[in-house]
Amino acid sequence: MPSADIFHPDFAPVPYWWEAYRPTSGELVEVPASARVAIVGGGYAGLAAALEFSRHGVDSVVLEQGALGIGASTRNGGSVSGGVNIGKSFSGRAAAVDPERTHRLLSDASDAFSLIERLIEDEAIQCFWQKRGRFVGAWTRAHYAYQEKRVASLNDDAQSGAYMVPRERQRDEIASDYYFGGMVVERSASLHPALYYKGLLDACRRRGVAVCAEASVERIAANGTGWRVDTSRGTLTAGDVVIATNGYTGAITPALRRRIVPIASHIIATEPLPPDLANSLIPKRRSISDTKRVLCYYRMSPDGTRMVFGGRARFTPADPRLCARVLHGYMTERFPQLRGVRVTHGWTGNTAFTLDALPHMGEEGGLHYCLGCNGSGVAMMTYLGTQTARKIAGVANAPCAFDAPDFPDHPLYTGNPWFLPVIGGYYRMRDRLDRLLA
Numbered sequence: 001m002p003s004a005d006i007f008h009p010d011f012a013p014v015p016y017w018w019e020a021y022r023p024t025s026g027e028l029v030e031v032p033a034s035a036r037v038a039i040v041g042g043g044y045a046g047l048a049a050a051l052e053f054s055r056h057g058v059d060s061v062v063l064e065q066g067a068l069g070i071g072a073s074t075r076n077g078g079s080v081s082g083g084v085n086i087g088k089s090f091s092g093r094a095a096a097v098d099p100e101r102t103h104r105l106l107s108d109a110s111d112a113f114s115l116i117e118r119l120i121e122d123e124a125i126q127c128f129w130q131k132r133g134r135f136v137g138a139w140t141r142a143h144y145a146y147q148e149k150r151v152a153s154l155n156d157d158a159q160s161g162a163y164m165v166p167r168e169r170q171r172d173e174i175a176s177d178y179y180f181g182g183m184v185v186e187r188s189a190s191l192h193p194a195l196y197y198k199g200l201l202d203a204c205r206r207r208g209v210a211v212c213a214e215a216s217v218e219r220i221a222a223n224g225t226g227w228r229v230d231t232s233r234g235t236l237t238a239g240d241v242v243i244a245t246n247g248y249t250g251a252i253t254p255a256l257r258r259r260i261v262p263i264a265s266h267i268i269a270t271e272p273l274p275p276d277l278a279n280s281l282i283p284k285r286r287s288i289s290d291t292k293r294v295l296c297y298y299r300m301s302p303d304g305t306r307m308v309f310g311g312r313a314r315f316t317p318a319d320p321r322l323c324a325r326v327l328h329g330y331m332t333e334r335f336p337q338l339r340g341v342r343v344t345h346g347w348t349g350n351t352a353f354t355l356d357a358l359p360h361m362g363e364e365g366g367l368h369y370c371l372g373c374n375g376s377g378v379a380m381m382t383y384l385g386t387q388t389a390r391k392i393a394g395v396a397n398a399p400c401a402f403d404a405p406d407f408p409d410h411p412l413y414t415g416n417p418w419f420l421p422v423i424g425g426y427y428r429m430r431d432r433l434d435r436l437l438a
C-alpha cells in the first residue's frame, strides 16, 4: 500500500478537467411553461439531443438537476472509441449477441465515432481532439487469443483499423511489461471531456436552446395530449419527454432504473512529470485500457505532462483519497517508474451498465430514453441523444441499431445495486486466478 506522500500538497478531490471548465449553474434560465420536447438530464446525451432538435426546428428544453456538467460528462477519461467496447459487460466479458445484430451494432458504433468527429469540427469545439488510437493490453495469453479473434469483425463492421501487437513489440506502445501483448485500435481518439461538454453547451446556447440548471425533474405524468413535467423550479408541459439520465437514473423513472446498474468509476491525475519520463510512458500517446475484469484505463493529459489513470478502485462511490491510493497502486504495478509521483486530483462518477451490456434507446411507457453507456459513452451517448432527437423529429433515415424493444431487467433487481462490492471482490479474485493459471 503506498504511503500518505502519494498526495501532492494541493491535492483536490475534484476532476482535473474542471480546471478548464467547472460545472456551473450560471445565471439560471427560467423553466418555460411549455416545450415541444423536455429532455431530462444535461450531459452529452441531453445536449446532443437538444442540438439536433434545434437543427430541425423542434423546440426543446434541457432540464438538469444540478450544475451544468455535474454528471459523468465532465468526469470521464476522455477516451473515444468506435465500437471496441460494444457488448462488453461489467465483468469485462463480451455478452452473447447474434452475428447479424453484432454487425449492425458495430456499424452504428462506427457511425457514433464519425458523428462526434464531425460535431467537434462543425461546432469548432476546442477540446484537444487527438486521433491517436488505443492500445488494449491483454491480461493473459487467453485474452490475447480472444482479441485476435475479434480483429476481423472490428475491421469489417466498424472500420476500426485494429491489429495485434505481440508481447515482444509491446514496448512500442507502452513502457511496461505488464501485459501479454494486446490489440491496437487505430480508429480511436481522446479529448478533454469537460471542454467537449462546454463546446456542446455553447453550441446549444448559440442556437437559443433553454438549458436549465438546478431544475430537478420530480414527476412526469401523462396529461392526455403529452406530458406534465414537474421540476424543482416550476412545471412545464411537453409533447414528448427524453430521459437522458444514464448512471444517475433515479426514482422518477422506476421502470428504467430497474434496467440500469450504476457503477462508480474513479480517476486520478498525477502532478506534471519530468518531460523525458512523460514522453516515454505511452510513446504514441494512445489511450490505454486492458482486458481485466476490474479494468483500468489511462492516457496522458492533453498537454502530455500528466498521467490520467482510471479504473474501478471500488464499484461504488467512495472517498476519493481512498480510491486514489488504490489507483496509484494499480498505476505503479503497470509503471514502476512512477513510484514516488504524487497525485494532484482524484475523483469519481457513475457509469450505467445494462444487463445485456448494450447501450439502449427506445420508448418505455411513452417516454423516450437513451441510456446505458456501459462505461464507454463519450461518442455513444452523443450518438444516442442525436438519434433519439432524429427519431422524434421524424427525420431518421433508418432505425438505429440500438433502438430495440428488448431492454432487459431482472425480477430481483429494483435499482439498488447493493451487491456490487461482493461482485467487485469476486472479479478481483477471478483476475488474479486467470493470471496465475495462465
Ligand SMILES: Cc1cc2nc3c(=O)[nH]c(=O)nc-3n(C[C@H](O)[C@H](O)[C@H](O)COP(=O)(O)OP(=O)(O)OC[C@H]3O[C@@H](n4cnc5c(N)ncnc54)[C@H](O)[C@@H]3O)c2cc1C
Pocket (backbone or CB within 6 Å): 040, 041, 042, 043, 044, 045, 046, 063, 064, 065, 066, 069, 070, 071, 072, 073, 074, 075, 076, 077, 078, 079, 080, 081, 215, 216, 217, 218, 244, 245, 246, 247, 248, 249, 250, 252, 264, 265, 266, 267, 297, 310, 348, 349, 350, 351, 373, 375, 376, 377, 378, 379, 380, 381
Ligand atoms: C470516471 C468515468 C470515466 C469514464 N471514462 C470514459 C471514457 O474514457 N470514454 C468513454 O467513452 N466513456 C467514459 N465514461 C462514460 C461517459 O462519461 C458517459 O457515458 C457519458 O458522459 C454519459 O453521458 P450522459 O449525458 O448520458 O450522462 P451524464 O453526463 O451522467 O448526465 C446525466 C445527467 O442527468 C442528470 N439527472 C439525473 N436525474 C435527473 C432528474 N431527475 N432531473 C434532472 N436531471 C437529472 C444528472 O444530474 C446528470 O447530470 C466514463 C464515466 C466515468 C464516470
